[in-house]
Amino acid sequence: MRVISRQADAGIEIFDENLEPLRILPAPPEVEGWAVSxxxxxxxxxTGGAVVRIGPHGDELWRFDLGPNAGNARTDVTFSxxxxxxxxxxxxxxxxxxxxxxxxxxxxxxxxxxxxxALPSSGHGGAQFPLRDGRMLLxxxxxxxxxxxxxxxxxxxIHDFGWGDRVLIDVSPGQTRFLTVHHEQEDVxxxxxxxxxxxxxxxxxxxxxxxDSGVVVEWSGGFLDDRTVVVVLTAEDEETEQxxxxxFRVDAGTxxxxxxxxxxxxxxxxxxxxxxxxxxxxxxxxxxxxx
Numbered sequence: 001m002r003v004i005s006r007q008a009d010a011g012i013e014i015f016d017e018n019l020e021p022l023r024i025l026p027a028p029p030e031v032e033g034w035a036v037s038x039x040x041x042x043x044x045x046x047t048g049g050a051v052v053r054i055g056p057h058g059d060e061l062w063r064f065d066l067g068p069n070a071g072n073a074r075t076d077v078t079f080s081x082x083x084x085x086x087x088x089x090x091x092x093x094x095x096x097x098x099x100x101x102x103x104x105x106x107x108x109x110x111x112x113x114x115x116x117x118a119l120p121s122s123g124h125g126g127a128q129f130p131l132r133d134g135r136m137l138l139x140x141x142x143x144x145x146x147x148x149x150x151x152x153x154x155x156x157x158i159h160d161f162g163w164g165d166r167v168l169i170d171v172s173p174g175q176t177r178f179l180t181v182h183h184e185q186e187d188v189x190x191x192x193x194x195x196x197x198x199x200x201x202x203x204x205x206x207x208x209x210x211x212d213s214g215v216v217v218e219w220s221g222g223f224l225d226d227r228t229v230v231v232v233l234t235a236e237d238e239e240t241e242q243x244x245x246x247x248f249r250v251d252a253g254t255x256x257x258x259x260x261x262x263x264x265x266x267x268x269x270x271x272x273x274x275x276x277x278x279x280x281x282x283x284x285x286x287x288x289x290x291x
Contacts, residue, residue: 001274004288005036014040019288025054035078044086046075051088053111062111070096074125081130084108085154089126089138103138105154114154121148129171139168146183151194161196170222173275177252179229185216188231190252200255207233207248207257218245222273227252234268247271
């Protein structure tokens with residue numbers, strides 16, 4: 001099951017499988033991205049200028065300097081699946097640090113550089129997805145210019161899927177498929193992994209919405225389990241001008257729309273699938289619920 005954590009006033013709050021609070025590890029308010037180890041007792045976070053590793057007792061184990069962030073960009077950090085490495089997406093171009101973004105791999109125990117490679121992107125931020133075989137998937141959001149998806153091992157060449165218009169949303173628990181949404185929110189697709197071939201593609205019309213309804217696919221959702229994905233549809237109500245969103249279950253193999261989940265969330269990005277058939281949402285009082 002995926003580790004659940006969230007930012008709190010005192011740092012990063014970490015929960016167990018029953019959503020009981022385990023601990024809070026210290027992190028400053030200006031954190032841009034963070035990740036918790038699979039053992040739930042280690043933290044790595046990024047600020048505008050550094051990546052910091054925090055140990056189980058809240059002590060700083062090491063710090064890796066990135067240089068100042070003079071622009072509108074957010075660094076992403078995550079652990080490898082075995083917690084041995086820390087992967088860093090550094091949006092150097094928009095941060096004003098360098099002419100190219102970087103994908104950096106650090107030793108999780110020491111902070112030593114294992115690899116440091118330039119990326120052909122100019123991203124505002126990124127999202128990384130650890131794979132059990134040690135590789136990492138990376139989605140780089142380039143704002144109005146689109147979104148890039150990359151795959152690499154710590155020391156291998158970087159594979160560029162080359163689309164430029166797909167946003168990576170999630171990877172299936174069995175790591176045989178992945179989910180993307182069109183950058184302009186026109187459709188959602190499930191792809192074979194690692195080849196990237198499209199297994200199926202759905203538009204809002206496939207969920208029963210007219211083309212002129214203004215409904216689009218949200219950049220959220222994910223795999224409930226290997227057989228089912230959650231797809232989020234959203235639009236603005238014409239009368240109230242209030243945004244609404246609905247969560248649909250879709251067969252991950254065939255693309256059959258299985259129905260509306262029938263739940264209410266505080267926003268269109270709140271639902272977090274855990275990959276075991278359950279998901280986490282947040283009550284209006286801030287309490288996490290696993291369903």
